[in-house]
Amino acid sequence: MSGKRILIWVAPQYEDLELWYPRIRLEEEGAVVTVAGLDRELCRGKHGYPCKPDATADEVDADDFDALVIPGGFAPDKLRRSARVLDVTRQIFEAGKPVAFICHAGWVPISARIVKGRRGTSVGAIRDDLENAGLIWEDSPVVVDGNLVSSRNPGDLPEFMKALIGLLA
DSSP states (O other), X not given: OTTOEEEEEOOTTBOHHHHHHHHHHHHHTTOEEEEEESSSSOEEOTTSOEEOOSEEGXXXXXXXXXXXXXXXXXXXXXXXXXXXXXXXXXXXXHTTOOEEEEGGGGHHHHHTTOOTTOEEOOOGGGHHHHHHTTOEEOOSSEEEETTEEEESSGGGHHHHHHHHHHHHO
C-alpha cells in the first residue's frame, strides 16, 4: 500500500470512529491520506473529536487518488449537497477505484448515482433510501461488490478495513 493515495470526505458531525479508524489503518499500511471538506474549517465529529481538512473538495482531483472513504454520521447529508463532492465521488467510482462507505455515508453514493444494481449495506436507518436508489441491500458486516465496499456501523470497521485494504493491496 506504500504510495497509495486515499481521499476521505469530512464535514461537521461526521462519525468520529468511521473517519479516524480508516485514516489511521491506511496510514499504518503506508498510504497517503488526504481529508477533504467543503471548506478548510475545523470539523467536529458527533462525539466532539476535531478534524481539520487538508484540502477542500474544489482542490482535489479524482485522478490523484486510488480510493475514496466516506465516513458516516450526519456529515454525508451535508456532503451530498455539493456538486463537486458528487462529481469526484462518481469519477473515482467510474475509474474502477474503490469507493468505501459506512453507516449513513451511503447518502453520498446515492446522490452520486452510483449504487443502482449494485449490492451493499448501511445502517438500517437509510436502507429504504439505498433500496429506492436501486441498491440490493444486505444486512452484513461488509459487502464488496466490484469497487464498492460498504458496512453498517462502527462495529463493522475491522471487516470494512480488511475488505478495503484487500482491494488496494
